[in-house]
Structure formats: structure tokens, C-alpha cells
Amino acid sequence: MRPVGHCTIGVLSGLSGVGVETIRYYEREGLMPPPARSASGYRMYGPDDRSRLVFVRRARELGFTLDQVRRLLDLADERAGSCQQAQGVAAAQLREIRRKLADLRRMERALNGAVAACSGGTMPRCPLIEALAAA
Amino acid sequence: MRPVGHCTIGVLSGLSGVGVETIRYYEREGLMPPPARSASGYRMYGPDDRSRLVFVRRARELGFTLDQVRRLLDLADERAGSCQQAQGVAAAQLREIRRKLADLRRMERALNGAVAACSGGTMPRCPLIEALAAA
């Protein structure tokens, strides 16, 4: 019942916001199924492919790894008992994001302090450099 | 006038908190100078090497790329008129960190909302999954 694919990889790229080379990479990695091919071997995509690819893009934008995206796609395909597992994957990613946020906040504070201490003039010794060198 | 190197790569690794393989990698990449060698070919490091390596580690912890670290090291070596350039490098990195912080905060909000919407039970359709799939 799926309509046969009717757009090329370049058009799909425009529609989904995912680069052409990246789409082919996702296919190699098993995130996107091998699409139908035209007589001359061109990949031909249908609406299902577009939905799936947008799903992947959104998940990547939220920082999920390709492995996590694969798992989420499996769960989305199954459509049964998926909720708890999906929540597990998302919660893990949320923890990871919060860890990175804490790291970046620390980095921001430290670097901001060092940049503020440096006047930007031609002083012989730069407090910015010294902040990195000193104990 | 530099004292001849007197510690091995493993000891330097312990002193600096940088892995042995990473130190050799930094040498290949030109961040660390080729050290003196013992009669049997072991790398022998002195206090200057240790300072330099700690500098690299600190800069990496603040998110500078190896290229940026190279530039900062050059400026630190020159010890003249470096301030403005060092501030430029650091300011660029600070902008980058703030960009990443904004990204992560957006991700955290979105993902937190999705996880909260998902009860974790065995409902037929998971709002978390749908948030990724829907427009």
C-alpha cells in the first residue's frame, strides 16, 4: 500500500534539511532503509522515508547518538510496549545533556574570568595566558 | 641552562594528568617538542615539559581546539605583544561555548518536556516518540 517513491535524494535533502551525503551515510548505517531505485539506479524516496528522516534529524538535534536514534526508531516501528524503553533512552540523554551543561557552565565562568582579567593591551605578561600556565 | 630531562613518559603522565598515548600524540601533532631520549630510547622529560603539558591540559579543559592551543602556546612562547591575539582566541572560544550553552539549554527544555509528557506506562502512542515524528 505504500506509494512507490517519487522524489530523488536531492529533493529529499531539501525537504528534510539533511545533506545528500548524510542521507546516504544513514542508509549505510541502517537508519534509513534502502530506497526504491529508478531504472537508471537513482534512489527514489516516498513520504514514509521523508517522515523517518525528519524523525532522525529531530532526534539528532536533541543530541541523541545514532545508536539511540536507532533504538527510538525501532520502538516507533514496533508501536507496542515502547513507552517505558523510549523514556529510558530519553532520560539517559537528558542526564547526558545536563552533564554537558554543567561542564560548559564551568568552562564559561573560568574563561570569562580569564578574558576579563586580560586588558587586551601590550602588557609583558598576560593574565589570560598565566591562568592557563599557573597552578 | 635547562636541566636535562629526568622523568619518563609514565611519570609525566601521572604528574600532568594526561595519558601516555595522548602525550605521544601531542608530540606527533607538534604541541609538545620532541623530548630528550635515554640511552635505550626512552623519552625523558624535564620541568618545562611538565609546565607546557599542564598548559595544554588546562586549555583543552576550557574547550580550546588543538589548533587554538597551538596558537596560545606560540603566543606564550613569544612573550611580546601577545595579549591582543590571545584575547582574540579566547574570545572566539567564549563565543563558541556560549553558542553551545544556548543549544544545550534549548535541547534540555525540549527533551525535558517530552520526557515529562511520556508517562512511561504502556500507552498505545507515546508522546515522546510523537514529538520527534510530528511537524
Place this chain on the structure above:
DNA sequence: GGTTGACCCTGTAGGGACTACAGGGTCCAG
């Protein structure tokens, strides 16, 4: 004096998630 075992050496390959060719083939508009 021999034998562990921890260390050191070089060189190469892997990882994650792309990205960029190189060297071709296809399609369509002018």
C-alpha cells in the same frame, strides 16, 4: 642468574558522525 611484570618503543587501526573528493553516469533545457 633467571624470570616475572611493569614499563617503554614504533606503527597502525578504530571510533562517531559526518564531509569531501574522484571518477564516472544521467537528465533536461536551451
Place this chain on the structure above:
DNA sequence: CTGGACCCTGTAGTCCCTACAGGGTCAACC
């Protein structure tokens, strides 16, 4: 019928390490 935009496969590069593989060296212990 020709130019240029698209598509194909396959391979190699990016960044920053990390992990071998296959050796050599050194100090301690029995």
C-alpha cells in the same frame, strides 16, 4: 547536441584521542 546540474560508488579525510600488536628495557624478587 551540449552544458551544467544532478546522481552513482567507493574511498579518504576530519577531530581528538584510544587501543592494540609486536616488540625492547628495566628493576625487583627468588
